Amino acid sequence: MSAYAIEGVGLTRRFGGFAALDGVDIAVKQGEIRGLIGPNGAGKSTLIDVLSGRAPNRGGKVLLNGEDISDLTPQERRRRGMARSFQRTNIFPELTVEQQLRVASWAVAGADIDEVMDELHLTAMADVVAAEISYGDQRHLDLALALVGRPTVLLLDEPAAGLTMEESLSLARILRDLANRWHVTVLLVEHDMQVVFSICDRVTVLHLGRSLSEGTCDEIRADPTVVAAYLGTEA
Amino acid sequence: MSTIAHGAAATVRRKPLAGAALFVTTAVALAVGVALPWLVPTKIAMSLLAQAMFDALLATSVGFLILQNGRVSFGQAAFFGLGGYSVGVLIARHWVAPEVAVLIAIILPTLVAFLLGLVIARITGVAHAMLTLAVGQAFYEVVFRWRELAKGDDGMSFNLPRHLFGLSASGLQDPAVMMVLAWTILVLVLFALALFARSRIGQIAAAIRDNEERARFLGYSTMLPRALVYAIAAFIAAIAGVLSACYNGYIAPQMFHWSVSGFALIMAIIGGAKFIIGPAIGAVVLFYIKDYAGQFAEYWPAIVGIILVVVTLTMPRGVVGLAATLWKMRGR
Numbered sequence A: 001m002s003a004y005a006i007e008g009v010g011l012t013r014r015f016g017g018f019a020a021l022d023g024v025d026i027a028v029k030q031g032e033i034r035g036l037i038g039p040n041g042a043g044k045s046t047l048i049d050v051l052s053g054r055a056p057n058r059g060g061k062v063l064l065n066g067e068d069i070s071d072l073t074p075q076e077r078r079r080r081g082m083a084r085s086f087q088r089t090n091i092f093p094e095l096t097v098e099q100q101l102r103v104a105s106w107a108v109a110g111a112d113i114d115e116v117m118d119e120l121h122l123t124a125m126a127d128v129v130a131a132e133i134s135y136g137d138q139r140h141l142d143l144a145l146a147l148v149g150r151p152t153v154l155l156l157d158e159p160a161a162g163l164t165m166e167e168s169l170s171l172a173r174i175l176r177d178l179a180n181r182w183h184v185t186v187l188l189v190e191h192d193m194q195v196v197f198s199i200c201d202r203v204t205v206l207h208l209g210r211s212l213s214e215g216t217c218d219e220i221r222a223d224p225t226v227v228a229a230y231l232g233t234e235a
Numbered sequence B: 001m002s003t004i005a006h007g008a009a010a011t012v013r014r015k016p017l018a019g020a021a022l023f024v025t026t027a028v029a030l031a032v033g034v035a036l037p038w039l040v041p042t043k044i045a046m047s048l049l050a051q052a053m054f055d056a057l058l059a060t061s062v063g064f065l066i067l068q069n070g071r072v073s074f075g076q077a078a079f080f081g082l083g084g085y086s087v088g089v090l091i092a093r094h095w096v097a098p099e100v101a102v103l104i105a106i107i108l109p110t111l112v113a114f115l116l117g118l119v120i121a122r123i124t125g126v127a128h129a130m131l132t133l134a135v136g137q138a139f140y141e142v143v144f145r146w147r148e149l150a151k152g153d154d155g156m157s158f159n160l161p162r163h164l165f166g167l168s169a170s171g172l173q174d175p176a177v178m179m180v181l182a183w184t185i186l187v188l189v190l191f192a193l194a195l196f197a198r199s200r201i202g203q204i205a206a207a208i209r210d211n212e213e214r215a216r217f218l219g220y221s222t223m224l225p226r227a228l229v230y231a232i233a234a235f236i237a238a239i240a241g242v243l244s245a246c247y248n249g250y251i252a253p254q255m256f257h258w259s260v261s262g263f264a265l266i267m268a269i270i271g272g273a274k275f276i277i278g279p280a281i282g283a284v285v286l287f288y289i290k291d292y293a294g295q296f297a298e299y300w301p302a303i304v305g306i307i308l309v310v311v312t313l314t315m316p317r318g319v320v321g322l323a324a325t326l327w328k329m330r331g332r
């Protein structure tokens, strides 16, 4: 097995003349939780889209456990153990919580859903239609849909978007516990530095479609180019 | 832990009950069907009810597409007409045994819809409505102009065979028999659709309707389930077409006309397309209003228009939606 669970090599994606991704290399080790940060428009969502097969691959390669999956559909990638969530809540509004988790589990050989429901505090609202649960619970459900079937690689695009600080940290803790317990490799896009530094093993900084820097949380905090390009503007 | 126990208990308690209710309702409805000849006073009333059932089947077909695929069709009459024409032409020409004619008349539209579904499943909204309209009208134009097939726009009468599936076929043109038959078929169709909605594939189809992109990222290919829903909807429309053609002993291009599709859609919306039984209720309600409005028949489209406006403004989930809301309020 490859040392890297998910790898992108020279990933490039253009919109017209503008390169949203400009030759990005990224490699995440098995079981690692990798943070992906950068200012608005840096290309974070685009990177997740290319890795997950939502956006066609126009340049570069995507490897999953060392295997080239660049030409696979999102469905085939899911069957090989890759799951993702979306920046904007992307659930099934008219299905109940339990129903949609069950649908998610059927796609991966009828995996167990009780543990995921329990971990994400969804059990009490199992029979409620998703459109009627609170926004915070919807974010939990969104993450739960990706977690069903214990994926090996999880690509999360701002799973805590719109949550309060407290809710974000709680969601992050749940995520870290599950990822460690199930040995899931996570690539996590997150705006909040406190969340990122609290759960990530390493961090990649994207800026203008390029990988600006990569390192441990301490290295990133101390990196002058990152501070100048991104962290400095935060505070 | 207590929440888990509670949640599990709730699911265990509720599901068999809902299932039992479905079986009981179906059994009662079937029994009512058998009793209909004693409940409906005159031949004319029986004939009206039989025809209302044809409308109900077609509206159910249109409603099912909305419910399970989230797609609005303006061309469902294509499959109604295809069913009717297949059975009429094949029986009139004695090309195949009448039983085979009936089977072909139901299977052919189902297959056509499945293949069409594979092509148009990705298309949504107005484009989808226009495309289905065009497909329906294309069929209409063909049978309208192709005189050798079934006398073009004059339409064609045909005689039923003596026997069909070992039974006397003349019953198909007897209002009492057809009324019971069509009622029974409608009940069984609604029952089957309810089972489909609870089945694995039904829930996957509902998920795809709800959020196709997420369904794909959960690992589903979305084309086949969508095409399957198109096929089932066409299957129901084809049954309506076969029944209608046999009952009248007559087929005409009008069966394919967009207005037939349009009225079926209106019935589905008035009844409530978010409910399996909604379109059938809408069809029956509208059918009897139409009959009652008899003398104003020439204003019928205007009357339907007004009903549609009133219903969409005052009861967005249709007649059945309103009934469901009232039922819930009663419980409070």
Ligand SMILES: Nc1ncnc2c1ncn2[C@@H]1O[C@H](COP(=O)(O)OP(=O)(O)OP(=O)(O)O)[C@@H](O)[C@H]1O
Pocket: A015, A020, A038, A039, A040, A041, A042, A043, A044, A045, A046, A047, A087
């Ligand atoms: N479909 C598209 N067409 C044109 N430009 C696009 C498209 N999608 C993204 N872009 C552009 O690509 C760049 C990167 O977008 P992306 O969504 O990946 O940024 P991001 O890092 O996720 O930002 P945010 O923090 O706001 O989510 C942006 O400048 C965006 O405007």
Ligand SMILES: [Mg+2]
Pocket: A044, A045, A046, A087, A157
């Ligand atoms: Mg983004």
